[in-house]
Amino acid sequence: MLGEQMKKIKTFEQDFPVPRTHCGFAMGNGNLGAMVWGAEKLHITVNRADFWDHRGGECLLPDTTYDKLKRAYDPGDRSKLETQFVREEMPDGVWKPSRIPVGRFEFSFKNKMRPLKGVLDYGTGSLIIKIGNSDKTSGEIIITVGLRENLIYIDDKADLIDAVITKPSWEFPAVVEHLSKLKFNPPEIVRRDDISGWIQACPEDPSLASICRKTPNAAVISLELGNNNMEALNASLKSIETLQSAVPAFKSGIEKWWKSYWKKAPEINLPSEFFNKFVKYALFRFACATHPFSPIGCGLQGPWIEEYQRGQWSGDYHFNVNIQQIYTLAFASNNLEHLIPLFNMLDGESYQKVMKNNAKVLFGIDDGLLLTHAVDDRGYQCGWISAGSTLDHAVGGWTAQLYWLYYKYTLDKEFLKKRAYPFMYGIMRVYEEMLEEHDGRLSIPVSISAEYGATFDGGRAQNAGRDPSYQLACMHMLADALLESSEILDIAPRQIWKTIKEKVPPYTLIEKGGEKKIAIWEGQDLDICHRHHSHLACIYPFDSLGDWTEEQKEIIDNSIDHWILKGMGQWSEWCMPWASIIHSRLGLKDSSLLLLEIWKEVFVNEGFITVYLPKFRGFSARRREDIMKPRESNEVMQLDGSMGGATAIYEMLLHTKNNTTYIFPAVSAKWKDVSFKNIRAPGAFLVSAVRKNGVTEEIVIKSLKGGRINISVPDCPRMRLIRKSGSSDISLPSPIDMKASETITLTVS
Template identity: 25%
Template sequence: MKTTVDWPSFMARHDMTWSVKPVSWDEGAFIGNGVIGAMIYSEEHRDKRNVLRFVLGCTDVTAHKPGGGFPPRVPVGELHLELAGWYYQPSSIRVDLWNAELRADITTTVGTVKVRAFVHSQDRVLAVELETSEGEKDARMEWYAHSEVDPVLKNADGSNLNQFIPKAEVTRQAKEDGLTVGVQRFEYDGGCTTAWMEAQADEGANLRRLWLSIGNGFSDQVQQNTETNVRKAATQPWMAWVEAHRSWWHDYYPQSFVSIPDTMLEGFYWVQMYKLASATRSDGMIMDNQGPWLTTTPWAGVWFNMNVQMSYSPVYTSGRLELGESLVRAFRDNMEQLIRNVPEQYREDSAGLGRSMSYDLVGPVGTEVGNLTWVCHNLWRHYRHAMDTPMLKELLFPLLKRSVQYYLHLLEEGDDGKLHLPPMISPEYGSFLQLAVPDTHYDLALLRWGCQTLLRICSILGLEDPGRPRWEETLEQLTPLPVDETGFMVGGGQPLEFGHRHFSHLMAVFPLHLMSGDAPEERELIVRSLRHWLSREGDLRGFTFTGAASIAAAVGEGDEALKYLKTLMHLLKPNTMYKEAGPVIESPLAGAEAIHDMLLQSWGEEIRVFPAVPSEWKEVVFHDLRAEGAFVVSATRSEGATAWIRVKSLAGQPCRIKTDMLGDIRVSASSAVQLHSLGGGVYELELAQGEEAVLYSANHTAAHSWEIQPVPAESHLCGYFGGRKPWRLYGLPIQ
């Protein structure tokens, strides 16, 4: 197999681009390294038309509130490029995805400025390079604490009375070597330290550079660390430091490859891969609702009734598992707090997680019970895609046991002899009514998945756990998921009566995959439930359509899944961000997961290759996507048919492939690998760890065509995201 992806040119087709200046967060250019980020945009108010804003974010900076409540994320300040003239037209801004940097050519009323900016991939430092014309030689970079930002700018994206912004005491100190330190001490507790240094570049009189770092807190040690970050970066040879930044990204992107004939969706997918690694790193904080790009929001925290779980969903199939380590580590480090989240009488054997909290996971469990079990599903996916046995044994098994045990304390036997759950909240349904219903689909599905998975883990680890009889009994006696003539109900006696943005009443289908839809009656129930849900319209949001796309993909409805994804595109901001009063990053990231679900699924016992490809996608290719069992899978589809599939085993697990390839299916392997047909398009391969094999149709392809190369792009849809440009969708002439 040959890979001929010219990565720099392939990624360049999807760079985010602007031909007019962005004037809001919704269309800003974003950069980040999982800790520090900046959203970059300008302003149309006549008093501030000379300003290009770098709205800074730092994911670990939180502040305590008076009167309790979790400590939310708070703004850390801004860096302003204050131009000599007004920022005017023409303008050209590009976020170079391959190199993870912003480049802008700015025209003002008195001259021009070239801007280059990136957040270093390995150092906690933002760098900005300016090259000015003579007329703009007085352009300058200025740092402002959030409290010092002009109200014209501070309120440009709206004011939200629900957001806590602490009062801050701000001090500045200039050091002898030209470094400046700005310290913000928040009123009740906490603060942050920003250090920056600007220097003339050796390459030219009109070229200068600025390095900036942000630290959480204001102690002497934090200040020293932040200053060291800047000084170390500023004394590095510039190009060597830039290359170190780029090399991380150049290693990151080729971990897997996806190319589809819908150029806009292909571009969307790769912007999400960029966003994912800009928002979290293995040693960073949990990915919260906004990543490093905090703005006006009521959601300045971590939400666990869907947001975190779906934000991490694309790391598994894309094989970018190191990014999922931030979630793994957070739950490993906070086990004692998860125990304290349940009422005291249950702490001996249980644990739980509320809806919203800060990074410390202090979130007492109320009547929304299943959130920790859903996180355990993410951890299970991480295990299955990596086959990381120590993580399974040391973290997931004990955590899932405690999560399930809390449910078991709440179960009650009904008059029908079945086990029932008391009234609970199904996430997002009837939220303003605080509607609690018995036997919610959300909780029954999570409990059933939890018991099944505990039994499976015991089998994997060879354990005889004393909880086994109770888990088996629960599976036998647990009341079935409530169903009526419209499909799955929200809970016992509670049909889906009005629009519902969450797929909490469909959890058994996605993401838990408790049912496959292979049986006709099961498939009919899934499709009926899905279409009734969407037919209610009502409060449909971005993640509504990502969930719908993944559910449609689970039953092979690729054309329907594509319609849901295309609907999502209308709900996103031009830069692919998403808001519901404030940023909620999970919806676009879950859109990338929906694309995965159309190309490769591996829940259950089979690896499904091209399970839900839309009929209009005649040419599709993916390379090194990851499947459960730690398999690396590549495949191409040509002229509407699957041509070949390569699978490599990283862990020596049993391997079954389900494919729509027709005719004489053959195998090519480096050893005497046997291919067994099990019927229904399912083939079994016996692959040892490290072995790989290619399945191919003798009627369709030959060995010389086993090549990974991008699908040709629609040129007018390249660079679609960034600034708003809907005219590109309709064939209008552009240059």
């Protein structure tokens, strides 16, 4: 049966004690985040994605020009380039924009009862907590998070809750030390009648009130912002009061939304209990982190920031791989509307202002967009304008690909015209300004390959060079997208886009021992184990090579072997799904699964959450000292690993490469029986397929908009095509034209 196993997974369950914040049940609405965990008491760690200390945000300042950077560049000395960046001196107590840890609420229960088991009901989006003594359940509470409201409703019909204990983040030493340096004051504690909580003021940003009201049969938690403490408190109290008179509508609206979400989500059936369970929970967390009703896009940690330490990497938007990894899951999982809050943020006034400023300062143009590496929710760089944060223009290019893929998966021409094309155009204008004639080709004189750094004798280092392969692949992807968009929209393309296709090489080569392979940049081999697989971006994510020539196949084989030889000792949780996808795109079926199996053991914790650092020492040498620290006070979650892992599973089942959609392209020989239902493909197609005993038996394709899909099934050179009008045998790969709403079936010929 198509997707039968995943369809059967109706709950995600954990027995208590659930020992740490990031083992907890994750709930949220894109803005409000809650993690539910605990032992003797029930803990609910809370945060809001829009609760920021915005001080210290940077953008490019006048006199930081690309011409100056080019003149200063020395291949053997990174410092000469870095000194050319004009930077603002920050006053004492200002660090960089950062999300702020909030705290948690703890609930004790009557008669010395404690939480025994948590059951997350996917169908309703509610979390049921079984309460009792030892193994005897005496009752339950039900936790629900609002869709648009920043509210957590706890249904306590049996009146089991005894007390509410507040734990603002100021009760944790690491947070006190951090926020004190930034001139924060301790929160104002609120305790009166049935109300408890705290209000955290900020030096320049709005205050946040975190308030819980307990009644005999319920508790409600509200997180609201205000211009000052009193405004924030009043807003929280008002939202609680409003909810208490509309609980049935609140709960039914949430249940209706979740039922709709699961109705369109793909279903998969894998011969792996872990991966079936993992993908289902990842889809739940994806909805909680990227909710289409959210006023804000999803950052590195989604709406979930732990209470015991400062937000890692500021909880910011890392656009050099991480945000893209999170949101790419929207495409195959048929959740395109979840991209809209991200696009709204990027197209908003603040982001556009900052990106246009950066392009104007660096290149003197008025129609360019330059997005820097790690930014806040307004588009300002979170710490240290530098070559690494500024000269990685694939940051904007890979983000532009999200816009392009949104069009490809929806065929929404209005979106292409008003949003995707203008964003891609602005990003490409920066690439155009970087180019110069060099040795008979168009060349980027100086740029970076994401976070790669070369070191030399004498302590010298370099993180930039000519023609990084990463940037060349991104530029080709953008040129292809813009040329195709121009044809769709009947707009005359810029001549430079055609010239880029003709005169920009697909990658930079390095030759050693008579063997050619893809270089990091001109003259720079992959000399170290590196967590960013950026130099292989022509394979994935940019798929920029078209039909591979025999020479390109050999170059790629050489490059992959060299990459493998450098090992995984510096990889983190998001690196391995990316690597698995590259293996899948190359048809390396068993290794793509093996990478995810290793990843599962090393980077997925007890709560099915991906953590940045390995769970134990011995696999990775990255941040050894931090690996050895207690996880209770140091564990770091990043959402990119979980969403990247789910995407990597979908890639094994179906992916589109060079405009051909491959069915079961990278399913390991270990997985004999596999099926899936309604994975979305470019062109607005929903694809379902069954594989039994290692052989593809049936494929069902539904066209939502009408059009052509090119199909390839690696283990089936011929199949029978069945339509309402009749059937015929066809050879594969083959293009198939379909009408809107038409469904076809392919069976073993």
